[in-house]
Amino acid sequence: MQERRRAVPEKTAPTRADSTGSADQGARERAPRRLRADAQRNVDSLLEAAKTVFGTSGVDAPAKQIADLAGVGVGTLYRHFPQRSDLVKAVFQREVDACADAAPALSAAHEPGEALERWLLRYTEFLATKRGLATALHSGDPAFDALPGYFMQRLGPTLDSLLETATASGEIRAEISAKDLLYAVANLCLPVEGGGVAYSRRMVALLVDGLRYGAGTSPSRS
Structure with missing residues (x-):
């Protein structure tokens, strides 16, 4: 008896629609889910x-x-x-983002000098949170290596914009940079015996008074 051969379907190249569909599906699979x-x-x-x-x-x-x-x-x-490091990073980044995102609302609601002062006090609150994370952030864990860069990337331009506006209005002295001010406030907020956030806020208020002193006679910031 002659063996009956089974028909085998020929392989065909995927159509454009098939290729597009596959690509779209792959993109959906790679995209982070909300x-x-x-x-x-x-x-x-x-x-x-x-x-x-x-x-x-x-x-x-x-x-x-x-x-x-x-x-x-x-x-x-x-x-x-x-991992615990995942939670620490998320808390840190959330607080940095909240501090940066506060600037536009403050600028819209207040005069430039007051907006700057209020933002620096908001930054002071962030530093209090950061102290709670200090043990982890200074542990040498590579999981935290990118956080200083994230800090400057988000807060540096935010403060620089506030400074430029306040300087242009003649309310703030011109010879200080955003980086200088971020570190100056951080140093004022270092823990002291018997001190807390209220103490840090008083020190920052004194710093802002210093920024205002002689503002009308200072040269413009370049």
């Missing part, structure tokens, strides 16, 4: 809780303490932040 609203709320609650706990109990505080304050389970904490 969190659902409930998941985003959990992340926000965890970051706020972690900021509070790190400020009072340090960065090595138990995960359950953070999760309980956020009102979620420990499993939810680890699902979003598998």
Whole structure:
């Protein structure tokens, strides 16, 4: 009996539509997925809780303490932040972003000199949060190597814009740079015995008074 040969479909090149569809599917698979609203709320609650706990109990505080304050389970904490360094970085970047993002609203609501002062006081609050993260940030862990650059990338241009506007209005002296001022405020906010955020705010207010002194006679910033 003659063997009946089975027909084998020929391989054909993918059509343009097929190729485009595959490419689109690949792009969708590579693109980061946006969190659902409930998941985003959990992340926000965890970051706020972690900021509070790190400020009072340090960065090595138990995960359950953070999760309980956020009102979620420990499993939810680890699902979003598998390593402690992930949580520390997220808290740091969130606070940097909040500080940078405050500048436009302050500029819109206040005169340039006052907007600058209010932003520097907002920056003072950020530095208080940063002290709670200090143990981790200065641990030498490579996970934190990019954070100083992130800090300057976000806050440097923000403060520079506020300074330029305040200087142009004649309210602030001209010979200080954003980098100088960021570090000057940070030095004023170093912990002292019996001091706290209120003490740091008073010191920063004195610094701003110094920036205003002689502003009308200072040369324009280049």
